Amino acid sequence: MVLKIHGNPRSTCTKRVAVVLLEKGVPFELITVSMDDAKTPEYKANLQPFGQVPVLEDEGYFLFESRAMGRYVALKYADQGTPGLIPIGGDLQETCNFEKAMAIEATQFLAAEQLISEAIIKPYKGETINPDEVARLTAQLEGKMQAYEQILSKTKYLAGDHLTLADLYHLPYAHAVTNVLKSDLLTSKPSVARWFHDISSRPSWLAVKDLVQSTA
Numbered sequence: 001m002v003l004k005i006h007g008n009p010r011s012t013c014t015k016r017v018a019v020v021l022l023e024k025g026v027p028f029e030l031i032t033v034s035m036d037d038a039k040t041p042e043y044k045a046n047l048q049p050f051g052q053v054p055v056l057e058d059e060g061y062f063l064f065e066s067r068a069m070g071r072y073v074a075l076k077y078a079d080q081g082t083p084g085l086i087p088i089g090g091d092l093q094e095t096c097n098f099e100k101a102m103a104i105e106a107t108q109f110l111a112a113e114q115l116i117s118e119a120i121i122k123p124y125k126g127e128t129i130n131p132d133e134v135a136r137l138t139a140q141l142e143g144k145m146q147a148y149e150q151i152l153s154k155t156k157y158l159a160g161d162h163l164t165l166a167d168l169y170h171l172p173y174a175h176a177v178t179n180v181l182k183s184d185l186l187t188s189k190p191s192v193a194r195w196f197h198d199i200s201s202r203p204s205w206l207a208v209k210d211l212v213q214s215t216a
């Protein structure tokens with residue numbers, strides 16, 4: 001049975017999972033869930049208790065949290081598609097460098113998600129932007145990008161010289177900061193710009209950056 005993603009074609013978290021599915025060459029069916037559908041008691045009881053997308057369904061197994069879903073796909077299909085998205089069987093330092101990069105994306109890069117939430121999602125939902133908050137988050141993300149510049153001036157990717165999930169997981173919000181917010185936060189520093197150009201030029205990302213569609 002084909003793997004299903006309950007998600008939204010334009011949602012950043014759905015794109016995070018879709019890019020991994022494309023890298024691993026795994027066909028999937030997208031079952032579109034509206035934000036209203038995601039708030040129903042049935043959806044929360046059966047699919048996602050927080051009332052959010054996406055959710056992965058594989059042969060009766062359900063998994064939510066986009067980062068966990070990406071890991072599931074990368075591990076289940078370790079032998080096909082892009083290799084090494086999760087370093088398996090490497091030494092302790094390689095494993096921990098990967099976990100460090102994953103933690104950087106999930107915690108340090110949160111500033112990008114919060115900035116998009118304040119500057120883009122709020123007006124989209126008819127809410128008023130707080131300019132002080134936009135300025136604070138922009139300054140915070142600028143500081144984070146200085147650290148990224150230091151890291152990426154030494155290695156090609158965030159966990160070392162090999163592409164991993166940690167790099168791919170940045171794509172939805174890095175793209176939104178650059179292409180929707182039209183900020184140069186990811187393009188004004190040479191090593192960050194080189195890295196962002198590398199990952200955002202991948203065919204997997206180009207296929208989902210605007211809209212996620214079923215591939216099965």
Ligand SMILES: N[C@@H](CCC(=O)N[C@@H](CS)C(=O)NCC(=O)O)C(=O)O
Nearest residue numbers: 011012013051052053054065066067
């Ligand atoms: N940590 C969750 C976040 C999921 C999330 O925030 N999904 C958004 C779409 S990108 C959503 O459903 N937003 C509606 C809401 O939170 O009410 C994940 O990575 O899956």
